[in-house]
Amino acid sequence: MNTTFVHEGIEFDLTLIYADTTGVEWNWTGEQINGVPLMAQKEAPPGCDTPWKFTDLYWELGPLIAISSRPTVAQYRAAVDPDYAATVAAGYVEARIAAAVAPGLAVGHLPPSPLGQTGFRRFIRSLQKGGA
Template sequence: MTTYLHDGIVFDLTRSFVDVLGVEWEWRGERNEAGEPLLVSPGLPESPVPLPDVYRDHGPLIPISPRPSAAQYRAAVDVNYAATVAAGYVESPAEFAARITPAAATAPALTAHHLSPSPMEQTGFRGFLNTIKGARRG
């Protein structure tokens, strides 16, 4: 039997679970005297814990979906992957690199009008200082 009913929840023991902290738990076919499945964390394989204790102490157990196969990845990206390869629409690594590398852009040359004016050339405070200096002369 690969299912276990606990607290109204049916656990499929063929799948791995993750607790709320992200620790993975899996069943390796062992049960305790009460018939409870013993779960182990891959980090502590020598310390099996009954599923009800893991559920109580580590929060709800979330089943981990099986990893997709390479064929499933190809089907998700290109449903007609075999037809695409047969038609010759496959790039070499060099062709791919040439397609995604942006063209080199030259930096614009800066001229004097790109630069902000020097504070010494401004007429505000500098002009005020010049008026004071001129007033002292006289």
């Protein structure tokens, strides 16, 4: 059975879920009428479970936007770091990243705190009085 449908020169993969312009998600029922696929709401409220012909759905609530499934954790890790297992085995952790990126930074490089280690309420009172 063919799992693609061409409408107005656009090829639609019927194995995907599609969202209409109102955000409702639709999937193919696996049925066709005169070569036109029937689409049903993914989570239809009571009374709204009648399938629509793809062409009617496209014209009434389109365009339809394909929704891809979310990547798995393994796919995400492979995209970020193709050799994730070796990276973990080598002990590559955030502390080592920070040491490699900014080894010379220390507390002294920051400007002094306006709180002066005296507390937030005292700082606010000093603003209300117009100075320290």
